[in-house]
Amino acid sequence: MNEAFPGFGRSLLNHFCMENSYINLNNGAYGTIPRVVLAEKLRLLKLAESNPDRYIRCEMSDRYTESLKLVSNVVNCDWDDLTFCHNTTAGVNAIVRSITAPEFTSNQKKRKILYFSTIYGAVENTLLFYAKLNNFDLIKVNLFSTFDSEGKVEFDNEKIARALKDRLEKEKGHIFLCVFDWISSVPGFLFPIKSLVHVAHSFDSLVLIDAAHSIGQIKVDLNDLNPDFLVTNLHKWMHCPRGSALLYARKELKNSIYPNVISFGFSKKDKTFQDQFGYVGTEDQINYFCTSKAIEFRNWLGGEEKIINYTHNLAIQGGKLLAKKFTTYYFGADDQIASMVNVKLPKCNKTINDVYMAGFLKFMLHKHRVCFTPFKLNEEWFIRLSAQVFNCLNDFEIVGDLILKEINSLENGESKL
Numbered sequence: 001m002n003e004a005f006p007g008f009g010r011s012l013l014n015h016f017c018m019e020n021s022y023i024n025l026n027n028g029a030y031g032t033i034p035r036v037v038l039a040e041k042l043r044l045l046k047l048a049e050s051n052p053d054r055y056i057r058c059e060m061s062d063r064y065t066e067s068l069k070l071v072s073n074v075v076n077c078d079w080d081d082l083t084f085c086h087n088t089t090a091g092v093n094a095i096v097r098s099i100t101a102p103e104f105t106s107n108q109k110k111r112k113i114l115y116f117s118t119i120y121g122a123v124e125n126t127l128l129f130y131a132k133l134n135n136f137d138l139i140k141v142n143l144f145s146t147f148d149s150e151g152k153v154e155f156d157n158e159k160i161a162r163a164l165k166d167r168l169e170k171e172k173g174h175i176f177l178c179v180f181d182w183i184s185s186v187p188g189f190l191f192p193i194k195s196l197v198h199v200a201h202s203f204d205s206l207v208l209i210d211a212a213h214s215i216g217q218i219k220v221d222l223n224d225l226n227p228d229f230l231v232t233n234l235h236k237w238m239h240c241p242r243g244s245a246l247l248y249a250r251k252e253l254k255n256s257i258y259p260n261v262i263s264f265g266f267s268k269k270d271k272t273f274q275d276q277f278g279y280v281g282t283e284d285q286i287n288y289f290c291t292s293k294a295i296e297f298r299n300w301l302g303g304e305e306k307i308i309n310y311t312h313n314l315a316i317q318g319g320k321l322l323a324k325k326f327t328t329y330y331f332g333a334d335d336q337i338a339s340m341v342n343v344k345l346p347k348c349n350k351t352i353n354d355v356y357m358a359g360f361l362k363f364m365l366h367k368h369r370v371c372f373t374p375f376k377l378n379e380e381w382f383i384r385l386s387a388q389v390f391n392c393l394n395d396f397e398i399v400g401d402l403i404l405k406e407i408n409s410l411e412n413g414e415s416k417l
């Protein structure tokens, strides 16, 4: 990029495709791309259409490999332990489908899969489906289900690791797989993932990490983390187009992982992990090939460390600001917050039900052009706010005032929702 980097916050908005008046504190949900990445996607699309045979027969495979090589530097692992897939849901499906299949495991003693109650809905459904199909039992360990003496949701990294250890001890010898979020969806909570992987491995369980929110939001070092499987969305925090994710599998296990759609790779002689996933029918892989432009853009911003520091600090400052405004709290210590912060909504003497909250969100989106994610935990309402490179503290200020105004009118019986 030729232009000088203008600094984080509002001045970056012009480099993204979003409406200028939109305050997006909800990047964690869907991500959004910079203009240069959109331009790259269109360029590749035109290139493909200018000569589909040349593009598909002669170029796609090289682009696939090159893109994996580039992104392997961001997550620090051998490039050939990675493949692309459409999203975390698809990647988790492929892994769970493969490893619960009878040809992967015939051990009749180890038939349990453990996960925390913060699991993402679609991932839990995947486990429910394959557990039923392949005769596994599921164990759900409850987290964040109590409040401390000050009314705050209790959370503590040691307690989380202990809850895991206690359950693994109880189920000793029976746990086949542990599925952990690195950063859960709601609450947006950064788990002590390294210690969880360590505990699970010490009980001889496989580990699958749902890292949907990880790449681009926190430092990902796969060689150091050493999971068995991991899937991370490139489209959430890494500025790639929606519909691109990375799937990692440990070297010794990767040849047992098959895509959800079986294609030509299956019968190829001396097939590789990339052969299986890299040619799934005539699928469009342009989103994957935008990775290099997204990395270039992020380097222009100053690189991973600088970006992550900015968004992390902004999330904490934003959390503090809103907690003060709402006279409530945000939860988590600094090392339990990545770039998404969860703040308890202001106290209100009127009941806030799901229908009101759905209307509230639509009102904020359509009337005020702002967005965040509301969620309920133990019957209390919270909001999750994402801090992305184009956000600034003033975004939190504006959104906080809008929320406060609406909750006050609800309390006074003046709400039109």
Ligand SMILES: Cc1ncc(COP(=O)(O)O)c(C=O)c1O
Binding pocket: 028, 029, 087, 088, 089, 090, 120, 122, 123, 181, 183, 184, 185, 210, 212, 213, 233
């Ligand atoms: C923790 C977590 N896992 C998985 C997913 C699924 O991601 P996708 O919809 O891109 O498959 C999400 C999406 O928000 C998520 O938050």
